[in-house]
Amino acid sequence: MKLGARLAAIAAYVLPGSRVADIGTDHGYLAAHLAARGDVGFVIAGDVNEGPLATARELINNLGLTDKIAVRLGDGLAVVRPEEVDTVVIAGMGGTTMIHILTPQTGLAHKLKRLILQPMVGAGTLRLWLVKNGFCLVDERLVREEGRIYEIIVAEPSPGTPDNLLSVEFGFLLWKKRDPLLxxxxxxxxxxxxxxxxxxxxxxxxxxxxxxxxxxxxxxxxxxxxxxx
CATH class of the missing domain: 4.10.860 (DNA Excision Repair, Uvrb; Chain A)
Structure with a gap:
C-alpha cells in the first residue's frame, strides 16, 4: 500500500530482517506496509485505544496480513515482550509523550537495535532525553507533507553524552548533512x-x-x- 511522505520516510529506516513494533499504530497503515514489504520478519501493531485498533484490524484482514501482524491493545511498550522485537517505531505523538512511553521501559529499549521516532512537537526535548539515557542519534531527517515539516529521529543504544547539548537539541545531524528543509x-x-x-x-x-x-x-x-x- 502507498504511504504518504511522512510514513514512507519512517518505513525507509526499518532495516531488512527487522522485527518491528509500531507503537501508537493508529489505523495500522505503517504496520501493514512493513508486513507487505516482504523483508520484515514480524510486526506488532499496538495502540492504547480500541477504536483505531479495530480499524487497523479491518485493514490488516482486508490485506490478508493477519499471519504477519500481531494487533495488540495496550499502553506503549507494554504490548511488547522482552526480545520479541529489535526495532520500535513511535510516530505521530509529542516528544514528551514518547519520553513517558520509553522511561518505564528503558531496559527493554536498550536491548533494541533501533528506535525510529517521529515527534509532532518537542523533538529537542526528546533528543536530549535520548542522549542522556543511553542512546546515540544515528540519523535525522526532515520531511514535508501537506505543507508541514516533520522530524524523524533514528536512535540506537550506545553510552556517552555529546558535549554540545544545544547542538543536539536542534538536530546536529540535520546540520551535518545540511538537510534541504533545515x-x-x-x-x-x-x-x-x-x-x-x-x-x-x-x-x-x-x-x-x-x-x-x-x-x-x-x-x-x-x-x-x-x-x-
Missing part, C-alpha cells in the same frame, strides 16, 4: 522562540525570568547557524 524549519523554530521571548519580556519578571537567558542562547545559536545555510 533552514526553513529552523526559521519556524526561531520565530516561535522570538514570540516566547517577547511574552517573557512583557511578564512581571521581564528579562529576569529564568527562561529568558536560556531562550536568548537558543535564539543566538539558531541565528548563527541559519546564516550559514
Amino acid at each position: 533552514k526553513e524549519y529552523w526559521q519556524q523554530i526561531l520565530a516561535h522562540l522570538q514570540a516566547v521571548q517577547e511574552s517573557l519580556r512583557q511578564s512581571t519578571q521581564g528579562s529576569q525570568h529564568p527562561k529568558y537567558r536560556e531562550n536568548m542562547e537558543k535564539m543566538l545559536f539558531l541565528k548563527e547557524r541559519i546564516r550559514c545555510l
Whole structure:
C-alpha cells in the first residue's frame, strides 16, 4: 500500500530482517506496509485505544496480513515482550509523550537495535532525553507533507553524552548533512522562540525570568547557524 511522505520516510529506516513494533499504530497503515514489504520478519501493531485498533484490524484482514501482524491493545511498550522485537517505531505523538512511553521501559529499549521516532512537537526535548539515557542519534531527517515539516529521529543504544547539548537539541545531524528543509524549519523554530521571548519580556519578571537567558542562547545559536545555510 502507498504511504504518504511522512510514513514512507519512517518505513525507509526499518532495516531488512527487522522485527518491528509500531507503537501508537493508529489505523495500522505503517504496520501493514512493513508486513507487505516482504523483508520484515514480524510486526506488532499496538495502540492504547480500541477504536483505531479495530480499524487497523479491518485493514490488516482486508490485506490478508493477519499471519504477519500481531494487533495488540495496550499502553506503549507494554504490548511488547522482552526480545520479541529489535526495532520500535513511535510516530505521530509529542516528544514528551514518547519520553513517558520509553522511561518505564528503558531496559527493554536498550536491548533494541533501533528506535525510529517521529515527534509532532518537542523533538529537542526528546533528543536530549535520548542522549542522556543511553542512546546515540544515528540519523535525522526532515520531511514535508501537506505543507508541514516533520522530524524523524533514528536512535540506537550506545553510552556517552555529546558535549554540545544545544547542538543536539536542534538536530546536529540535520546540520551535518545540511538537510534541504533545515533552514526553513529552523526559521519556524526561531520565530516561535522570538514570540516566547517577547511574552517573557512583557511578564512581571521581564528579562529576569529564568527562561529568558536560556531562550536568548537558543535564539543566538539558531541565528548563527541559519546564516550559514
